[in-house]
Amino acid sequence: MFDLVIKNGKVVTADRVFAASVCVKAGKIAAIVEPGTDVQADKTIDAQDNYVFPGAIDSHAHLNDPGYNWREDYSHGTAAAGVGGFTTIVDMPLQNEPALTDGQIFDNKLAHVSPNAYVDYCFWGGLVDYNLGTLHELDDKGCVAFKSFIGPVSPDYVSLSIGQAKEALEILKSAGARAGFHCEDYSIIKWEEARAKRKEKNDWRDFLDSRPVIAELIATQNIISLAKELDAKVHICHVSHPQVAQVIREAQLDGVDVTAETCGHYLAFSDEDVIKNGSLFKCAPPLREAAAIEGMWEYVNNGTLSCIGSDHSPCELSEKSEEAHGIFGAWGGISGIQNTMQVVFSEGVAKRGYCPTILARSLSEGPAKAFGIYGKKGAIEVGFDADIVILDPKREWEITPESLYYVNQISAFVGLKGVGLPVCTLVRGQVVAEDGKLVGRKGFGEFVKKIK
Amino acid sequence: MFDLVIKNGKVVTADRVFAASVCVKAGKIAAIVEPGTDVQADKTIDAQDNYVFPGAIDSHAHLNDPGYNWREDYSHGTAAAGVGGFTTIVDMPLQNEPALTDGQIFDNKLAHVSPNAYVDYCFWGGLVDYNLGTLHELDDKGCVAFKSFIGPVSPDYVSLSIGQAKEALEILKSAGARAGFHCEDYSIIKWEEARAKRKEKNDWRDFLDSRPVIAELIATQNIISLAKELDAKVHICHVSHPQVAQVIREAQLDGVDVTAETCGHYLAFSDEDVIKNGSLFKCAPPLREAAAIEGMWEYVNNGTLSCIGSDHSPCELSEKSEEAHGIFGAWGGISGIQNTMQVVFSEGVAKRGYCPTILARSLSEGPAKAFGIYGKKGAIEVGFDADIVILDPKREWEITPESLYYVNQISAFVGLKGVGLPVCTLVRGQVVAEDGKLVGRKGFGEFVKKIK
Amino acid sequence: MFDLVIKNGKVVTADRVFAASVCVKAGKIAAIVEPGTDVQADKTIDAQDNYVFPGAIDSHAHLNDPGYNWREDYSHGTAAAGVGGFTTIVDMPLQNEPALTDGQIFDNKLAHVSPNAYVDYCFWGGLVDYNLGTLHELDDKGCVAFKSFIGPVSPDYVSLSIGQAKEALEILKSAGARAGFHCEDYSIIKWEEARAKRKEKNDWRDFLDSRPVIAELIATQNIISLAKELDAKVHICHVSHPQVAQVIREAQLDGVDVTAETCGHYLAFSDEDVIKNGSLFKCAPPLREAAAIEGMWEYVNNGTLSCIGSDHSPCELSEKSEEAHGIFGAWGGISGIQNTMQVVFSEGVAKRGYCPTILARSLSEGPAKAFGIYGKKGAIEVGFDADIVILDPKREWEITPESLYYVNQISAFVGLKGVGLPVCTLVRGQVVAEDGKLVGRKGFGEFVKKIK
Amino acid sequence: MFDLVIKNGKVVTADRVFAASVCVKAGKIAAIVEPGTDVQADKTIDAQDNYVFPGAIDSHAHLNDPGYNWREDYSHGTAAAGVGGFTTIVDMPLQNEPALTDGQIFDNKLAHVSPNAYVDYCFWGGLVDYNLGTLHELDDKGCVAFKSFIGPVSPDYVSLSIGQAKEALEILKSAGARAGFHCEDYSIIKWEEARAKRKEKNDWRDFLDSRPVIAELIATQNIISLAKELDAKVHICHVSHPQVAQVIREAQLDGVDVTAETCGHYLAFSDEDVIKNGSLFKCAPPLREAAAIEGMWEYVNNGTLSCIGSDHSPCELSEKSEEAHGIFGAWGGISGIQNTMQVVFSEGVAKRGYCPTILARSLSEGPAKAFGIYGKKGAIEVGFDADIVILDPKREWEITPESLYYVNQISAFVGLKGVGLPVCTLVRGQVVAEDGKLVGRKGFGEFVKKIK
Numbered sequence A, B, C, D: 001m002f003d004l005v006i007k008n009g010k011v012v013t014a015d016r017v018f019a020a021s022v023c024v025k026a027g028k029i030a031a032i033v034e035p036g037t038d039v040q041a042d043k044t045i046d047a048q049d050n051y052v053f054p055g056a057i058d059s060h061a062h063l064n065d066p067g068y069n070w071r072e073d074y075s076h077g078t079a080a081a082g083v084g085g086f087t088t089i090v091d092m093p094l095q096n097e098p099a100l101t102d103g104q105i106f107d108n109k110l111a112h113v114s115p116n117a118y119v120d121y122c123f124w125g126g127l128v129d130y131n132l133g134t135l136h137e138l139d140d141k142g143c144v145a146f147k148s149f150i151g152p153v154s155p156d157y158v159s160l161s162i163g164q165a166k167e168a169l170e171i172l173k174s175a176g177a178r179a180g181f182h183c184e185d186y187s188i189i190k191w192e193e194a195r196a197k198r199k200e201k202n203d204w205r206d207f208l209d210s211r212p213v214i215a216e217l218i219a220t221q222n223i224i225s226l227a228k229e230l231d232a233k234v235h236i237c238h239v240s241h242p243q244v245a246q247v248i249r250e251a252q253l254d255g256v257d258v259t260a261e262t263c264g265h266y267l268a269f270s271d272e273d274v275i276k277n278g279s280l281f282k283c284a285p286p287l288r289e290a291a292a293i294e295g296m297w298e299y300v301n302n303g304t305l306s307c308i309g310s311d312h313s314p315c316e317l318s319e320k321s322e323e324a325h326g327i328f329g330a331w332g333g334i335s336g337i338q339n340t341m342q343v344v345f346s347e348g349v350a351k352r353g354y355c356p357t358i359l360a361r362s363l364s365e366g367p368a369k370a371f372g373i374y375g376k377k378g379a380i381e382v383g384f385d386a387d388i389v390i391l392d393p394k395r396e397w398e399i400t401p402e403s404l405y406y407v408n409q410i411s412a413f414v415g416l417k418g419v420g421l422p423v424c425t426l427v428r429g430q431v432v433a434e435d436g437k438l439v440g441r442k443g444f445g446e447f448v449k450k451i452k
C-alpha cells in the first residue's frame, strides 16, 4: 500500500524515456512499476500524456534571505521555485546579512529560513578571505559547496585573490569539498569599464564590451589550473560562452574534477536583447552573441555543462533604473527561478529537438552529483526522495508579471512565449504546486546536507 | 500480483548500488521497489547479501553452429553462457557453415539454433567482400552489427581490404548499422611470422612478437579514420592494449561513433602465461605484457572500452597441439564464455577495488547500447527484460574442467582461482542456472533483434 | 683572386634577402662579400636587380634512364632541370631497367648516366620486397634515401606491404637512412576504381574520386605510426592535401623524424584542371579542390612540407591517350622538372606574396637537409658548392612546348603564364643555362653521395 | 682591402659550424671567405682552434643607470658584458630613476648613459599603468620591447593588472611592438608569503615555496591568452621551469607570437643551491628542482626558449643580508652578465653535449629576432655588424670575485668551474675585451634602435 502513485506518465531518466508508474511511500520513491501493474495507493495522480521528470535542482539561487528581503525572501523564492519545477534549490551565501561564513551564521540562517521554505534547499557555504578557518565547520554542517568570487562583487562579500583561492582549495580538498567560482577576471572588467567611461556617453554595447569573453576565459583557466595543480574539486558558475565551455571540456577530459553550470538566460537570450531592452537583461557574465547560444546547447547536451541553474538574482525595479544608476550602476541579475525549467524544455526540446533526457541530466542528475546529494536527490530511482515534476509538453505559455511569485514581479523572461509547462511539482511526495499555482505549505521545505 | 520477486539484494546499476526488490511479471521487470515494501508474488528469491546485476551480454561469442560442432554448439555454448551469467550472447557469423552472409542463410541458422538455446541470442551479420548487396537484408532481419576482418582470418571467411571496408561502411551507414572489426594489420603479422620462420626454431615469444601492438594500432587507426571520414558507426573488437584504447578514446572525444570491447583474458592474463603454458593461452591479438593489464582496467573503468566480451573461441584439444601444428599453426582462441563474469568481478572488484557498477556498465549497459538492444536488454529498469544475475561476492572458486559446459572442456581459465560467483541467472524471469549448474530449458532462449 | 664573382644581386637565404657579391673558387662558394667590396675575379656576372638563389634541388625526379628512354633520359632530363634552376636532382630508382635495387645495378646505372648529366644528381635507392638484404650496400654507395610504394605501382617495381615496410625501416634505421613513401592506400584506390567501373561510362571525376584524400591520409598515418614506433626516418612523397600535411605536422611536433614534400602542380593546379583538360593533368595523388591549394602553400611556408619536388614523370604523348587507354589506363604523371622553380616563384612570391626565402627553404635547404647533402648543397654559404640560380623577378613568361628540353615536349604546364624566371643557372660555379637556353656541357654533372 | 680578418676559426651559425675567415670593414662583416683564400686586411686575428661566435645579445639586463648606481652603472655593466661576450645588451627600464616611461626620460637616459657604454645597447621601454599614452613615442624612439610586471615588483615601478595589460597590448599591437612580462601571479606569492610568515621561523624552503611553479604557469597562461585573443606580440621573461616552457611551446605551435627567454642560472643551478647558499642565489622566479634544469635545456635546444638572458640584477652586499632583511626581505637578483656565455657553453656544450650552434641560436639569433634587431645584429652574415666572440673551447675557468667588472663583485656564479671561455670580444669590428680583460673604450658602445 503506497501513499501515492503517479500513473500513465512518461518517466524521464538521464538516458531514456519510458512508460511507468511511480509509487511513493513516506516521501520516497518506493517503487517504479510497469504501466499495467495493479498498484494500491492512497492517492493517484494521472500523468496521462505528460512527462514525469525528476525534480529539478537549482544549482545557483540568490534568495537574499536574511538581509536583503526587499529583493527576495525564502517564502517567495521557494514558492516560485516550486511552481517552476525546482524541488531543491542551492542557495548562495552572499546577498545575505551577514554572509554565510561560519557555523554560527549557518545556524542562524537555517533557523531563520526554515519556517518559510516551500521546497527543499541546500546552502552554498561562503568562501571569503576571512573564513578559511571555518570551512571545515561549514562543511560539517552540510554545505554542499563553497562560493567564491575572483574579483570584487558587492560590498557585502569579499572576493579571493588567486593566491587565496589556492589556500582555500587546499583546505577544501582536505574536506573533500567543492569550490564554485564566479569566473570573470575583474581587472579586465574594471579597466574596460574605465576605458568605456572615458567616452562622453555610454550605451549598452559599452557594458557588453566591458565584460568580454576573454575575461571569463582567463578566470576560468586560472581556476582550472589551480584545481589541476592541487587535485581539487571546482565548479564553474554560470558559463556564458562556448569558448569557455571548451576549456572546461578539455580539462574534464584531462581528468580535472571540474563541474560547470550555465543558466536559462544564456540558453535563450543574446546581447541583442540587452541592446534592445536594457537593464532587465543585464547580468554577469553578460549575454553573448546569438551564435553562442547554439554552441551552449551543444555543451549542455554533451555533458560538459552538467548543471543549468537559474542564477536567480532579483532586485527592486528601482535598482534596475538606468536613469538612476546608469548603465554600469544598474543592478545586474536576472530573476529566473520560476521559469528556468519551462524555458529549457521549450527552447531545448520543443524548439531545438533535444531529447527530454537533457533536462533530467542537466537539471537533476548533474547538479545532484556535482553537489553531493545524488542518491537522495537527482533521479527517479527507488530510494530517492519523491521529488517529481509532471510536465505537459503541449501546454503553451507566455510569461506574465502576475504569474511570478517573486517579491518583485519583474524578469527578463516576462513576455517570452513557449510550449511545455510544469503542471505538478512534488517534493518528497507532496504536491507543492499545480498548474502554475502554489499549493504547498510554507515550512515544508527541508534543509538537505551534502552526503558524506 | 507479480510472478516473481527478488528480495534483499543489492541492485547494481551503471552508477550506483542500492537495496531494492526487483519484481518480475511476464518476463519483464515490472517493478523496482523499496526493500521494506510488501510485494505479492508467486515466487520469491532471496538475494540476501548478494548483488543483483543486470544480465550480462556477451558482445563476442563464436558458437560455431551450424558447421563446426565438434568445437561448440548452441546447446553447450548457451548453457555455459547461462551458468556464467551471460543472459544474451551476440553470436559471430563466421566459423559457421556457411558463414552468415545473406537472408537465406540467416533464416536457416535461426531455424537451426533456435531449438537449442538456453539464453537469448543476437546475430552478428557477416561482412565479407561478396555480400555488400545483402547487408540491408541482414539488417532488416535484425542483425545487431556486422563483423569484418582486415586481413585473412580462416578459410571459411573472407576478409575486407580497407577499400572494401570503405564501401561497406557507406552502405551500413545508410542502414544506421554498426560494423565491428578484428583489428590487426595482417601484412605486419604475415611478415613478422615469415621473419620468425627464418629462424631455426620458434618459441612462444616468436608468436607474441609476430603480432605486435603496432599491428593492432595501425589497423584500429585505419578503421577509425574511415569511420571519421564517412561519419559511420564502428566497433573495435577485442582491444588488447592500452595504447590502442587511447587511440579509441581520442576518437570518441573527437566525436567519432566508435565503440570498443576487450575480453576477460586481456584483463587477467599476460604474455608470461603464453610463454609458460603455450597454446591454451594463444589468442589474437595475443596477450600483452603484465603492465598492460592495469592500463586496460582503467580504460574499462573510464568507459572507453564499453564492452567486455568473451571472444569465446573453442576448439578440440587436438587443434591446440603444438606438436601437431607448431606454434604458428596451433588454434588460436580461448574458451571463456562460462567464466567471464566471475573473472571480471574477481579481478576487477575483489582484487582491484573497482565498484561493482563497472560490471553493469561493461557487461550490460555498454554492449546493449553498442548493439542496439538497450531498452529491452542492458539494465535493471522497469520495462526491460528480467535478465538478472545474482552474484555472491564472497563465494570462492577455482575453475575446473568438469565444471565447464562446453563441448570441449578445455580453457585457459582452468586452474584460475578467485572470489565472487554468479549463483543464479534469470533470463526473462526464468531461472536458467543456479550455483554453477544449468537448470534451464533448451530452446527457451530467444532471438533478439536490433531495436530500430 | 676568385674564379668568378656574382655581383649586385639580392642573395636569398632561408631567412633573409640581402645585397652581396658571391665569389666562387674551384667550384665552391669561397666568399660572400659586401656589395661595395673590391673583388678580383676572372669572371664577373652582374645580377643587377635579380635574386641570387641557392641552386634548387629536385627531391623527386623520374629520369627513366636506363630503361625507358622513349620517355626521358639523363641528357634531356638534366638539361631541362638546369634550364629550370635545379642544380641537383634526386633520381628515382624505378622506371629504370632494372630498378635500382643492389650495388651492381647501382654501378651500372652510374656508369650509364654519368656521361650524360648536365647537373648534379643523387640516387634514391630502390626499396622493394626482394632487396632488404642490399639496403646497407646501397646506402654505402651513397643513395640519399630509399623509395617505396605502399600498394602496387607499375609492373617494373614491387610495392611493400606495411609489414615489409616495418622490417625495411628497422634495417634502414640501423644505417641511419631515410625511407620515402608514395602514400596512397592502394586497397581504397583499387576498390574505388572497381566501383567506378561498375558504371556504364567513366569521366575524369570518376578518376579523381577513385583516389580520395582518405586514401592518402590513411597511408600517411600508417607510415608515420611505423616511424614513431621504430624511431625511424621517413619521407612522405608528393603530399597533395592540407589534411595530410596537418597529420605530418602533428607527427613532427610529436618528435617523429618525418620530412615531407609537395610538388609544383599541387601548388598551382586543381581538380578542375583535370576535368577540363584530361590526362595531361592526371597524376597520383590527383590534383585536389582549389581551396586545398591555399592550404598547401601555408604548410610549405610553415615548414611542414620542407621540400618541393617536381615528381617529373614523363611519357610519350600516346601513353596519355584517353582514347587508347581510357581514363584509368592513361599514363599518370606530369612533366615539370623544367618549370617547377619559376612556377613556385610566380605562384608563391609574385601572386601570393610569400617572401622569396620560401624558395631557399623548400627548394634548397629543405631537400638538402632531408636527403643528407646539406653542407655541400642547399644554401649560399661559404664552403658549399657554388650552385646558384639568378632569377629575374620581373621577367614574364608563358610556357611553350618548344621551350621544353624533355624527350617529350608535353606538360600540364604548357600554356601557363607567370612572372619571375631563372635567367642563369650555375652548378659548381659553371654556367649551365642562361635565359632559358642550355649552355652547359653534357657529362659535367656529378654524382652526389649522402654525407655520412 | 679589409680592416680586419679573423682567420682559422670555426664559425658558428644557427645551424652549422664551419671553417672560414671573417672579414670586417667599417664595422661590418664585409666578407666570409674560405679558409685558404688570400685576404688583404690591416689587421689579422688568428682564431686557430677556437669558435667564432656571433656576438651574444643579453635580452634582459638591469644596469640600474641612472638612479641606482651603487648597484651597477653603464661603464661597469657594459664592461662586464663585453668581457663575457655580450656585444649588445637590452637594458631594462626599471631600477632607473625615473623609470623609462616617456620620450623625455628616454632622451635623458640616452644622454646619460651613452658616454659610458663599452658595448652596444638597446632599451626596453617601460610599460606601466600611467604611460599607455607614450608607448608609441617610445616605440618611435627605438625601444625594442616594453617591459611589464603582472603584480607588484618594487616601489619604483608600477605593475599592470591583466585588464591594463589588455589595453596595453592593443596599443602595442598597433605599433607592431612586443611586450615582455615578468610572469608570476603575485596574488599567489603574496598569499604564500603570508602563510609562511604565520610560522614561527622561516628558512629558504619557505621562500622557494612562496613562489611555486603554478604562480608562474598561471601568469604565463594569462599573458598568452591575451596575446592570442588580441593577436599581439609578447615575450615571457626568465622562464624557470619546463612546465611553463611547455605551455609556451603549445601556444607557439598554435600560432601565437610569443617569444621566451630563460637565464643562465636556471640552466646551471637548482633550489638546493638556494638552500645551501642562501640569498646570493635568491632570484624570482626562484631556482627550481634539479630535474627541471635538464628539461630547460631541451626547451632551449628545440627553440621554444629562443633567448638566454642574464637577468643581471645586481645589488650591494648589504642588500643581500639575510640577517638585516630576512629571507623574504633580502634582495632577489643574480649578477650574471659577465658569465652567462661561458656558463652556457660549459654547461650546455661541454657538459651536456649540445652542438655549439645552440649558443648562436639562443644568445644571438633568437634575441635579435625577438627584439627586432636581426639584420644588424644576431649572426655572422655579410652586412651584419661585426659583433663577434672568439671562444676557446679548451680554456678552463673558475669564477672569482676579482675577475668581475661589476660595481659590486658578488655573484652566485663565483666559485663555479667550467671549460670554454670567450677570449676575444669584438663590437662592430673593434676588440672590446681580450682574455677576460677589458680593452675597449668607454663611450664606444652605441644605441641600437629596433629595425622598422
Ligand SMILES: [Zn+2]
Residues within 6 Å of the ligand: A182, A237, A238, A284, A285
Ligand atoms: Zn556570479
Ligand SMILES: [Zn+2]
Residues within 6 Å of the ligand: A060, A062, A092, A311, A313
Ligand atoms: Zn550568482
Ligand SMILES: [Zn+2]
Residues within 6 Å of the ligand: B182, B237, B238, B284, B285
Ligand atoms: Zn577476432
Ligand SMILES: [Zn+2]
Residues within 6 Å of the ligand: B060, B062, B092, B311, B313
Ligand atoms: Zn572472435
Ligand SMILES: [Zn+2]
Residues within 6 Å of the ligand: C182, C237, C238, C284, C285
Ligand atoms: Zn609517387
Ligand SMILES: [Zn+2]
Residues within 6 Å of the ligand: C060, C062, C092, C311, C313
Ligand atoms: Zn614519383
Ligand SMILES: [Zn+2]
Residues within 6 Å of the ligand: D182, D237, D238, D284
Ligand atoms: Zn623579472
Ligand SMILES: [Zn+2]
Residues within 6 Å of the ligand: D060, D062, D092, D311, D313
Ligand atoms: Zn629582471
